[in-house]
Amino acid sequence: MKVQAGELLQKINYPSDLKQLKEEDLKQLSQELRQYIIDIVSVNGGHFGASLGVVELTVALHYVLNTPYDQLVWDVGHQAYGHKILTGRRDVFDTNRLFGGISGFPKRSESEYDTFGVGHSSTSISAALGMAVASHYKGETDRQHVAVIGDGSMTAGLAFEALNHAGIENSNLLVILNDNNMAIDPNVGALKEYLTDISTSKHYNRFRDDIAKVLAKISEIGPDAYKLAQKFEKSIKGTLLKRSNFFEALKFRYFGPIDGHDVEHLARVLKDLRDIPGPKLLHCITVKGKGYSLAEKDQTKWHAPGLFDKITGEIKKTVYEKPQPPKYQDVFGHTIIELAEVNPKIMGITPAMPSGSSLNMMMKAMPNRAFDVGIAEQHAVTFSAGLATQGMLPFCNIYSSFMQRAYDQVIHDVAIQNLNVVFCLDRAGIAGADGATHHGAYDLAYMRCIPNMTVSAPMNEEELRNLMYTAQQDNMGPFVIRYPRGNGVMVDWQRPMKAIPVGKGRKVCDGEDVAILSIGTIGNEVVKALNELNAEGYSPAHYDMRFVKPIDEDLLHEVFGKFKKVITVEDGCIQGGMGSAVLEFMADNNYRAQVVRLGIPDTVVEHGEQPELWAECGYNAKSIAQQVRLIGLTRSMQTIAS
Structure with a gap:
């Protein structure tokens, strides 16, 4: 059902229409614009509180x-939803982020x-x-x-x-x-x-409007009055x-x-x-x-609440009959507390994302050991480096795309000095409806080229916990653990932790036709593809690499010693990522094989749900299965010919 805009808002297609209104009409237009945002976001989802907070400012600016x-x-x-609605996109605003x-x-x-x-x-x-x-x-x-x-x-x-x-x-x-x-x-x-x-x-606010009016109308007083008014203004402000x-x-x-x-x-x-x-x-x-009174009272919750009933404020959640796997961020939040209770050196750092990263759990349980440093990714990294020089073990939790803003600090302040800072990169891979600016597409590539760096990605919640346990051991140096937005795959995830040998992957299942090498949680799409392929008579092997640096060379010798067809799968950019590392190994060791790399292509990926974008980029379960069939078809034709 199409949402109907208010009486005035229906007439505003562009700011030129807005300028036809009288100044006293702006209040009603603001009310209608605010209601339109509530109507659309409640049924489509999106960011909520920020745009409601600037409705009047948006109207005034375009007026x-x-x-x-x-x-x-x-x-x-x-904060730009109102801006979009007033600038020609009112009638398509219901497609926002879809x-x-x-x-x-x-x-x-x-x-x-x-x-x-x-x-x-x-x-x-x-x-x-x-x-x-x-x-x-x-x-x-x-x-x-x-x-x-x-x-x-x-x-x-x-x-x-x-x-x-x-x-x-x-x-x-x-x-x-x-x-x-x-x-x-x-x-x-x-x-x-x-x-x-x-x-x-209070004293300053009493004078603020008068000062503004004097300065704005100063041209009417005379050419020499401007400097006098500036001095007056500074004097007032300095006094008050x-x-x-x-x-x-x-x-x-x-x-x-x-x-x-x-x-x-x-x-x-x-x-x-x-x-x-x-x-x-x-x-x-x-x-x-x-x-929207509920959003005013709990502004964190209503930053991006998802779908909700605009009348009651009830946030709509899917009701499941069975227990569901947790979000990866919550696995991080619970696990860092477990580790910190045993290891007094552990500290948590995040740049203005305590609820988004679930570090807020540690901030509540151990307030003197967890820090929100504000929107300051560069500072977060170098602050962590400073902690590490004094024997602390910082877990620096930053969204993958936000870590791009602190790249020099990662190299200059952490890696060159070989400091034991654990970088937990949340929202790695395709991030979803936030789109191109938020996809964590590049971290595998930009981290694996840095000396002293360990770069890892868990396939599930248990591996995430084990990698966190591994990273907090002594003398591990700079250590990256990347994991995606959203829920995991294990209900029974809170198991005893154990160390994983650094640089060692694992064979998920053996096979004969083709080897599929995956890194990170996208490996679960490989598992889905294999269930389908096995039923069709194909026999692919699956390897969970776990580390892109150092990469498991023993495992790769096994792969290239047995298979002439190899598929790599990663929820990251193809250029410079895990697939590139596999090709480098193959070239360095004089192996010959057909290698197909699946991952984020060399293009800007727009917004949509994660499964939609995996499909568009060609590395969801269906796409992986199709690649195996193509390679399998070649193999079958060769077998028939012989």
Whole structure:
């Protein structure tokens, strides 16, 4: 059933339509836009609280700005659903994040209004500054450039680097700080406390609007008044705030904090700010999940709740008759506590993903041994390295695609010094509906080329526990364990742990026709394929490699000594991955065989459910079986000919 938009929203196909409304109509439009997001996300799923929190800001920005000529950059993109609906995608918003539908994030190839593709946080200020400098160079002095960034995203080093540069550029750049004290989980750190100080300073807030009005209308007073007003503003801010303003110190003009849910006031302030030159920052106080009471009360739970009843708020879960396997992240969360109870050196680190990685379990059980460092992957890695130099054993849990942001630190601070840091890479492989920015496609390739690094992937929950147990032994050096998003395959998973010999795989089953080498949980798709193939009379062997570095050379000698047909399967990029390692071994040892590599191709894989994307990439059970049949057909024809 198609969701019907509200009376005003039905008329808004593009921002040009929005500009035809009266300012007093913006409140009703905001209510209709918020309800439309609730209606769609409740039945289709997706990110929820972040977009509800910026409804009024979204409406005001497109009402005031001349988009897409004026360039609007959304940080991350969780907050951009309203933006998509107002920019030509209202009637296809029900395909959001679905296979073949529109992306859940801004995407340049999808719309001219999506000025910059964003899936990872903290990129907006750098991107908007680049756009602003380019416009200045081209003489487009009337063009506005706006970056909307959350206070959680502001904790990343990239955001600080961009602010530092932007402060010395005389460009039309407005940074809007969407301050809701939340990322996915509550924000942490000194910046959070600083912003709280500003937003709760009663004396400062009493003067904020008057200052903004004076500065915005300063051209009416006279040419010499601008410098006088600047001095007045700085004097007031310096007196009323106990600490000097951080953003002012970086040469930004600071305005706020203001109510991010007063759409008419937002529109007026944004109009005024257009006339003020140079880098500016508008501090807006918002509530994540605004307008849906349950989401306001439990903002972590309602970041991306899945399907739910919009009336009762009941989150819809599949009811199973039998016990189900756990999520891999929960296996990690329970296991690290078990290990830490025995090994006092173990510490847990995550960059702003305690609930997403399940490190929140350890943070609750052992608060002095588990750390959320904010959205700061580079810091997370080097902080872990520092812990390791003092004899601690850090388990640094970062999503695979987010680890890309800390690659230099992995090499420079961990691997070169051969420090015992355990990197637990969650969401490895195809990540699902979050799409291209979140697929963990590259970690096997980018980790296995680093000296001193051990790179592993479990096929199931028991192997994950055993690899974690192995990695916490003495003198293991840098150690990678990668595992996917979603549920495992074992109900009886919480078994006693044991060490796995580093660099040793295992034979899952013997065979005669072809050898299938898999690494990681995609090996379970191989098992499904073999069940089908065995019934047809085929006899493939299956090897679970477990390690891509060091790779099990004894096992590979066995494989190439027996088989002339080999298939490699990995939930990672084909270029440089496990299949490449197998080819390198074959060449180095002068073996000759036909090797077919299955995995993520050399292309950008879009969004969809994991099974849909495995099929599209050609390495689900059906595709694996088909490859064996093709090789088997060749073998049968050769047998007949002989």
